[in-house]
Amino acid sequence: MKRLGAALSDDAGQVHVQLEFNIDSMDVPFLCGKVTGTMVVECQRCLEPMPLAVDIDLSLAFVRDAVAAEGIPGPYEPYIVDSVPIMLLDMIEEELLLFLPAIARHELTECPARDWVENHPEPEDSATQTEERQNPFSVLANLKSSNKGK
Ligand SMILES: [Zn+2]
Incomplete structure (x- = not known):
């Protein structure tokens, strides 16, 4: 088989x-x-x-x-x-x-991974939130650099 x-x-x-x-x-x-x-x-x-x-x-x-x-x-x-x-x-x-x-x-x-799962509740969500919080700054940085170019 x-x-x-x-x-x-x-x-x-x-x-x-x-x-x-x-x-x-x-x-x-x-x-x-x-x-x-x-x-x-x-x-x-x-x-x-x-x-x-x-x-x-x-x-x-x-x-x-x-x-x-x-x-x-x-x-x-x-x-x-x-x-x-x-x-x-x-x-x-x-x-x-x-x-x-x-x-x-x-x-x-x-499951042997039980402790890990319980200590890391929904790790994907918190990663997304961090990214969203950083986004406004990266947008500002982009604006600054494009102004300098003109
Ligand atoms: Zn398992």
Whole structure:
């Protein structure tokens, strides 16, 4: 799972995959299953590794195209098969990639960067204010230098 590996902090995590394949009474081939375990991602606040609990319920119906996908009854999610055989490993990797949060962060109380965050409330705002306070002077300085030139 190279794509997933690139998105993780390290490969210490493990997931357990349980899948059941069948054909329902409407002749729809389907898959039900669970993916559980942990992945290790990087906290975007402290940049330290952070375990992420994985708990994915799968309920997929295999269809050939988007038109067939529209006729799929709940609770299945249509899975469009564009090539045979289906690579299960790729499919599970895709599900795990989708499960990853866009921005992973520890709970603040558990984050090693907690003290820093609490001692530096909104540092970006105070930087902006300092800049605004300095602006009138730099405008004056510009006026002076342009007058001298004339
Ligand atoms: Zn953190």
